[in-house]
Amino acid sequence: MRTTLNVVLALLIVFATGALGAPPDQADVVIYGGTPGGLAAALGAAREGASVVLIEPTPRVGGLVTSGLSHTDFHSLESLTGAFLEFSRRVEAHYAKEYGPESQHVRDCWRGVFAEPKVNLAVFEAMLAEQPSITVLRSTVLVGPTLSDKRHVESLKLRGAGGDEFAIHGKVFIDATYEGDLMAAAGVPWSAGREGRGEFGESLAPEEPDGQLQAYNFRFIMTNDPANRVTPVAPAGYRREDFVGIIPVLETGKIKKVFDYPRECLFKAQTPPLPNAKYDINDVSQGLVRLSLPGKNLGWPTGDAATRAAVFAEHVRDQVGLLYFLQNDDAVPAKFRDEAREWGWCKDEFTETGGLPPQLYVREARRMRGQYVFKQQDSMHTPGDARAVLHEDAIAMGDYGNNCHGTLHEGPRFGGKHTGEFYNPVPPYQIPYGVLLPSEMTNLLVPVAASSTHVGFCALRLEPIWMSLGQAAGHAAGVAAKSGIAVQKVDVPALQRKLHSRGSSTIYVSDVLPGHPQFEAVQWWGTAGGLHGLASTPVTSRGIRGKKLHGQYSEAAPGHAAELDCVLDAELAGKWREIAISQNLSADALPAADGKTTRGRFISAAFEATNNGR
Incomplete structure (x- = not known):
């Protein structure tokens, strides 16, 4: 098995570099990290005409989206835009082509946001392969950057899978x-x-302040389908005595099942299931027994390869060990043991790692302290408004909110309690360009470990948002490389227009989605402030989100519609004229509030006028 895997990896490296493993020595944009944010950055830069080298330290691109996180974290489908929306639509198209457009598989993938890791990987690989200017280097790790001074990166020194070291020069790095x-x-x-x-x-x-860090766990992919089930085995270092403490917890009656959703269980098997009867397994938020292990991950952010391997192994011992104990130990009550035995790894997922995800769910590690620090207040309501605080320099948006699975555990491993946990409902929020920017380094962008506080980061750390940030970073890098300017000097309004043209939102608008004929105009207008003040703050926090669809998923956020067909009243027309003038538009180019002019007509006229003025 090991020999076969090494051959496969070697072939991947040859394919990725295009010349018997010989990597290019320079590129316009060099990206370290093949996470979804990194993939979106590569695509964005390539679409700007830049040559791109994407470097992934593991054999598999796609980060957690191809390593188990298959129930995407967002609240409303209306929040999905840009690179992630393109990806999810391709996932849905894959299932439609493979099984038929009316198949259960298409229904189960729910517009492409619930998918098997192997399908997510295939779609990502296809998207990269369509861009000939992108070279992908897998199993390649950073040795260190070379700086011309503290403000400029010249090149990266890297080590390939075979141990050879080499350098890649770049104009802009991500x-x-x-x-x-x-x-x-x-x-x-x-x-x-x-x-x-x-x-x-x-x-x-x-x-x-303290050194506590949001907890990690694996996102197992499991099935109770006997035809595709692989029975787990005891992990290396397994010790029965580590798990007997769960028996008294099971005897309390507070745990109803081993696998269930969303509460009173040990393993959160998120529903609805993925296509082909697979389940994304996660930590039970605020549960009596947790998979996440706060405190066990503190060495990860700054750790070397050996330190991170030890943290990884500790999480395997604990989480796989718990499953093995529940399935096999005679002390486990029969009803729980019998149920646990119905579950296993999937024969057709993570075959190179024995059915286990190849990556740990790193929810939080380092966070840059950059030009703008995203904090809790950035996702709070503008006073009296349904919308969050306005960022006219926004390059992305999200609707999830501040979410932390805990940073410390008090009491026994089983039956104790996580602290530092919060799930904060907020309105959809904008993310400014400054979170990508170091304060001084002129040719580096950081879209994943973005500039933020711990609390602020807990609203950024979702893969659709990271892909939006990565997409913005990629386009900005392409512009900076082509123009020879610092990333801090990129024209943000021009960058926003590029993003809008690619269907990427910089503000949440529930009724004007990508593909709508006025999408770009409404995004421009909303980001200028034109959609603030149309609805007041909800009376209760529940009113922030739309009607629940299932679990964490809801209908569109109320109070965030543009309502383009509404007639423009005189009061709003006055406000909008002031905004238009602030955008250097002549009042003569704008239609009057004559009782017939609609919001949509006004926005279109303003957008046309600003385009004519360029």
Whole structure:
């Protein structure tokens, strides 16, 4: 098995570099980290006409989206835009082609956001392969950057799978790792742990700063289909005594099942299931027994390969060991043991790693301290408004909110309690360009370990948002490389227009989605402030989100529609004229509020006028 795997990996490296493993020595844009954010960055830069080298330290691109996180984290489908929307539509098309457009598989993938890891991987690989200017280097790790001074990266020294070291020069670099490894090696300021409440005035922050870090766990892909089930075996280092403490917890009656959703279980088998009767397994939020292990991951952000391998192994011992104990130990009550035995790994997933995901779910590691620090207040309501605080320099948006699975565990492993946990409902929020930018480094962008506080990062750390940030970083990098300018000097309004033309939103608009004929105009207008003030703050936090569809998924956020067919009243027309003038538009180019002019007509006229003025 090992020999076969090595041959496959060698072939992948040859294919990726295009010349018997010989990598290019330079590119316009060099990206370290093949996470979804990194893939979106590569696609964005390539579409700007840049030559791109995408470097992934493991054999598999796609980060957690191809390593188990298959129930995508968002709240409403209306929040999905840009690179992630393109990806999810391709996933849905894959299932339609493979099984038929009316198949159960298409229904189960729910517009492409619930998919098997092997399908996610195939779609990502296809998207990369369509761009001839992208070279992908797998199993290639960073040795260190070479700097011309503390403000400019010249090249990256890398080590390939065979142990050979080489360098790649670039004009612009992007750190798309979950850990921020490149930016830290380049000397960019960063933080890990939690800020104290007083530093940024965040109510969700602890009173005093500390080194606590959001917990990690695996996102197992499992099935109870006997035809595709592989029975788990005891992990290396398994010790029965580590797990007997769960027996008293099971005897309390508070745990109803081993696998269930969303509560009173040990393993959260997220529903609806993925296509082909597979389940994305996750930690039970606020549960009596947790998969996430706060405190066990503290060495990961700054750790070398050996340290991270030890953290990885500890999580395998604990989480696979718990499953093995439940399936095999005679002390486990029969009803739980029998149920647990119905589940196993999938024969056709992660075959190179024995059915286990190849990556640990690194929810949080380093965070850059850059030009703008995203914090709790950035996802809070504008006073009196349904919308969050306005960022006219936004390059992405999200609708998830601040979400932390805990940073410390008190009491016994089984039956104790996580602390530092929060799930904060907020309105959809904008993300400014400054979160991608170091304060000084002129040719580096950081879309994943983005500039934020711990609390703020807990609203950014979702793969659709990371893909939006990566897409923006890729386009910005392509522009900077072509123009020879610092990334801080990129024209943000022009960058926004590029993103809008690619169907990427910079503000949440529930009724004007990508593909709508006025999408670009409405995005431009909303990002200028034109859609703020149309609806007031909901009375209760439940009113922030639409009607629940299932689990965490909801209908569109209320109060966030443009309502283009509504007649423009005089009061709103006055406000909009002021905004138009602030955008350097002549009032003569704007239609009057004559009782017939609609919001849509006004926005179209303003958008046409600004385009004519370029």
